[in-house]
Amino acid sequence: MNRRNAINNIVILSIGAVVLPSCGQRKESLVKFKNFSLSDSEEKMLGQLSDTIIPKTNFIGAADLKAHEFTLMMVDDCYEPERQKKYTAGMKEFDKLAKNKYGSSFTSCTVPQKKEWLTAIEKKKDIPENVVFFYETTKRHTVQAFTSSKEYMTDIIKYKMVPGSNFKGCVPVKKA
Amino acid sequence: MGDNNNTFDAIVIGSGMSGGWAAKEFCEKGFRTLLLERGRDVKHLVDYPTTNMLPWEFKHRGQVPYEIAKDNPIISRCYAFREDAMHFFVKDKEHPYIQEKPYDWIRGYQVGGKSIMWARQTQRWSDFDFEGPARDGFAVDWPIRYKDLAPWYSYVEKFAGISGNKDGLEELPDGEFLPPWELTCVENHFKDIVASNYENRHVIFARCAHLTKPEPIHIEQGRGTCQARNLCQRGCPFGGYFNANSTTIPWAAKTGKLTLRPHSVVHSILYDDAKNKATGVRVIDANTKQDIEFFAPVIFVNAGNLNSNLILLNSLSKRFPNGLGNDNGLLGKYAAFHNYRARINAKYEGMPDFKTEQSRASGAYIPRFRNVRKQETDFLRGYACTFNAGRYSRTRQEGFGEELKNMLMTPPVLGPWNVGSQFMGETIPKETNFVSLDKDQKDEWGIPLLKINIGYDDNDEKMIKDFFEQYTEMFTKAGFTDIKTSDSKQAPGLDIHEMGGVRMGKDPKTSLLNAWNQLHECKNVFVSDGACMTSTSTQNPSLTYMALTARAANHAIDLLKKGEL
Numbered sequence: 001m002n003r004r005n006a007i008n009n010i011v012i013l014s015i016g017a018v019v020l021p022s023c024g025q026r027k028e029s030l031v032k033f034k035n036f037s038l039s040d041s042e043e044k045m046l047g048q049l050s051d052t053i054i055p056k057t058n059f060i061g062a063a064d065l066k067a068h069e070f071t072l073m074m075v076d077d078c079y080e081p082e083r084q085k086k087y088t089a090g091m092k093e094f095d096k097l098a099k100n101k102y103g104s105s106f107t108s109c110t111v112p113q114k115k116e117w118l119t120a121i122e123k124k125k126d127i128p129e130n131v132v133f134f135y136e137t138t139k140r141h142t143v144q145a146f147t148s149s150k151e152y153m154t155d156i157i158k159y160k161m162v163p164g165s166n167f168k169g170c171v172p173v174k175k176a
Numbered sequence: 177m178g179d180n181n182n183t184f185d186a187i188v189i190g191s192g193m194s195g196g197w198a199a200k201e202f203c204e205k206g207f208r209t210l211l212l213e214r215g216r217d218v219k220h221l222v223d224y225p226t227t228n229m230l231p232w233e234f235k236h237r238g239q240v241p242y243e244i245a246k247d248n249p250i251i252s253r254c255y256a257f258r259e260d261a262m263h264f265f266v267k268d269k270e271h272p273y274i275q276e277k278p279y280d281w282i283r284g285y286q287v288g289g290k291s292i293m294w295a296r297q298t299q300r301w302s303d304f305d306f307e308g309p310a311r312d313g314f315a316v317d318w319p320i321r322y323k324d325l326a327p328w329y330s331y332v333e334k335f336a337g338i339s340g341n342k343d344g345l346e347e348l349p350d351g352e353f354l355p356p357w358e359l360t361c362v363e364n365h366f367k368d369i370v371a372s373n374y375e376n377r378h379v380i381f382a383r384c385a386h387l388t389k390p391e392p393i394h395i396e397q398g399r400g401t402c403q404a405r406n407l408c409q410r411g412c413p414f415g416g417y418f419n420a421n422s423t424t425i426p427w428a429a430k431t432g433k434l435t436l437r438p439h440s441v442v443h444s445i446l447y448d449d450a451k452n453k454a455t456g457v458r459v460i461d462a463n464t465k466q467d468i469e470f471f472a473p474v475i476f477v478n479a480g481n482l483n484s485n486l487i488l489l490n491s492l493s494k495r496f497p498n499g500l501g502n503d504n505g506l507l508g509k510y511a512a513f514h515n516y517r518a519r520i521n522a523k524y525e526g527m528p529d530f531k532t533e534q535s536r537a538s539g540a541y542i543p544r545f546r547n548v549r550k551q552e553t554d555f556l557r558g559y560a561c562t563f564n565a566g567r568y569s570r571t572r573q574e575g576f577g578e579e580l581k582n583m584l585m586t587p588p589v590l591g592p593w594n595v596g597s598q599f600m601g602e603t604i605p606k607e608t609n610f611v612s613l614d615k616d617q618k619d620e621w622g623i624p625l626l627k628i629n630i631g632y633d634d635n636d637e638k639m640i641k642d643f644f645e646q647y648t649e650m651f652t653k654a655g656f657t658d659i660k661t662s663d664s665k666q667a668p669g670l671d672i673h674e675m676g677g678v679r680m681g682k683d684p685k686t687s688l689l690n691a692w693n694q695l696h697e698c699k700n701v702f703v704s705d706g707a708c709m710t711s712t713s714t715q716n717p718s719l720t721y722m723a724l725t726a727r728a729a730n731h732a733i734d735l736l737k738k739g740e741l
Contacts, residue, residue, distance in 0.1 A: 052576060052577060053576040053577070053580065054576075054577075054580065054581050054584075055577060055578060055581065057578060057581060059581075059585065061581070073235075074236065074239075077235075077236060077241040077242065077243075078236055078239050078240075078241055078242050079242055080242055080246075115576075115577065118576050118577075119575075122575065122576070139576065143573055143580075143584065144237060146581075146584065147571075147584060148231050148232050148237050149232055150230070150232045152584075153230075153231060153232065156584075156585055159230075159231070161228070161230060161405060161407075162403045162405060163403060163404055163405065163534050163535050164403055164404065164534070165357075165388060165401055165402055165403060165404050165534075165536075166533070166534045167357050167358060167404060167532070167533070167534045167535055167536035168358065168532060168533040168534060169357070169358030169359050169360040169361060169363070169364070169532055170358070170360060170361035170364070170530050170531075170532070171530065171531060171532070171533050172529055172530060172531075173528070173529050173530060173531050173590060
């Protein structure tokens with residue numbers, strides 16, 4: 001298990017690491033994971049998607065928590081290869097369809113365009129299945145990163161690790 | 177290897193649920209005791225690396241990474257094998273075994289064994305259980321009855337700390353209880369419905385090994401009140417539940433009589449043909465692979481049911497060419513387990529104006545009501561069940577953006593009551609359910625691999641069917657809706673209630689152990705873990721192993737004092 005931890009640590013470090021572009025033509029740098037690679041623009045897009053799902057308000061949002069890095073780590077560590085392939089393929093398709101629709105990649109879309117695109121995916125009408133899978137997976141882990149964050153658990157749900165032995169089996173529901 | 181260093185007054189093989197008790201009893205009575213553990217040491221508080229980790233500190237938020245799950249399909253089926261307690265479970269490849277039939281062998285190789293991760297349910301047996309085989313004509317008659325074990329149940333309950341109600345049920349005798357937690361509104365509702373519709377069916381609060389209100393003896397152990405964290409499988413910083421690490425082993429250690437030796441894989445028990453008794457054990461050091469022999473006048477085998485079978489089967493001598501004490505050829509046979517395949521879940525729309533507050537570490541329990549006083553169905557024996565009713569809060573997670581974020585930050589909405597029962601069925605020990613040693617394949621320590629040949633039978637299928645029928649009827653009468661039954665079809669073993677193979681009995685021709693857990697044919701070897709069980713009944717078995725072990729150890733001490741071992 002120590003060996004595995006060591007591998008995992010290396011993977012964390014490699015998120016955001018840049019591989020030097022090869023000579024000649026200008027090539028996008030790659031963000032490498034254990035089981036797949038993303039271009040840095042894809043990683044940027046994922047960051048924007050997470051940020052659109054849970055934006056920063058007067059309370060922290062997905063960007064503060066680097067929720068997209070958490071999502072990628074979960075897909076890399078906890079998903080079987082087929083679902084990883086579906087996720088990365090869905091990601092490319094997600095951006096391609098946005099481009100077809102709005103003439104620019106998701107990253108360059110306006111905020112209303114982004115919202116329109118996500119609304120369309122949520123409705124699932126005429127949307128390829130792997131795009132829905134990509135979106136729902138990203139949303140699920142973005143929400144997970146948010147609701148399991150220290151800030152959310154401390155300030156919003158007031159999580160107590162040591163609740164104490166005061167169980168009450170039957171109390172009235174307080175009316176708001 | 178000087179004799180003095182390797183000679184003790186007693187040797188206990190296995191430091192888990194029952195072995196810890198044997199060590200405690202011997203040490204308290206002044207016997208220099210060697211406690212052997214095949215795994216690493218786990219010191220209370222010190223070696224619980226995840227115990228105080230907050231949810232966001234787990235890299236995968238509790239999930240087991242895919243590579244680990246893929247490499248370890250067996251252990252990954254265990255409900256407690258999660259990111260926070262993975263380190264307490266044996267990985268599949270580290271300790272292979274042979275499945276002649278599908279069998280999920282769930283193991284924890286460390287000081288404390290599986291007592292660290294157990295589910296802490298502690299129901300006593302009654303005479304309806306001990307008399308089962310004789311009445312119904314299976315296995316052999318138990319050589320003991322409830323009156324033999326009752327004082328030892330009390331003895332271990334007082335020390336371990338068991339919470340519960342005195343329910344006054346003949347089929348589930350009362351014990352020495354600390355206060356129980358409360359039942360929930362709907363559990364009480366179900367209790368009333370069951371009581372008014374059925375004779376001899378009872379919904380009670382499950383007796384469990386939690387210190388709801390510690391007694392002085394528990395304070396002296398350095399343990400405190402259970403805080404209902406429900407993170408027990410990590411080891412408890414309060415010592416709020418019983419495990420060997422917090423309770424029996426440190427108690428044995430403080431006598432100064434205990435030698436705890438981790439990384440000690442027991443190869444076999446040494447038998448002296450001239451003296452007609454066992455003289456010690458042969459150990460392989462797990463790290464150095466070195467062979468070491470230890471000697472003592474009495475040996476307790478508490479290696480965990482199947483491993484206790486393995487050690488005896490591998491203890492060969494001129495006198496016992498087929499395994500220690502195995503004159504009748506029954507060693508490893510009549511193995512059994514608890515059938516945990518079936519569940520029933522439902523909703524209850526009633527009592528919408530009530531809820532629960534805070535948490536508790538256990539739930540309700542419905543003792544076996546089938547075939548208790550007489551045979552009344554087309555299957556033998558019966559089943560006990562858990563019962564839990566609670567309301568869960570739901571946070572809506574629709575859409576995205578500020579709309580979604582507002583939902584996540586709004587206090588959650590209380591859902592309806594969810595109710596459910598887990599079935600725990602008695603299985604009938606049979607000669608065709610057995611374990612044996614592979615003739616060729618050995619593990620890293622040169623010990624033959626165990627072959628497991630244990631399966632379900634028609635009686636188990638009929639019992640599941642009856643559970644679905646009876647509980648659907650009971651749930652319907654209680655007004656529960658959306659009732660769903662499920663059969664996981666899981667393999668035996670995943671219940672982690674494996675029993676038998678070295679059964680107790682009156683007759684040396686048909687059993688291996690006598691009424692005091694001594695091998696009939698080798699009286700200074702005692703087996704008092706799950707391997708000794710003649711039948712399984714339906715109760716969670718650990719409390720019975722603890723009581724049997726304390727009783728057997730004190731009997732051994734009496735015999736040693738009289739010079740009769």
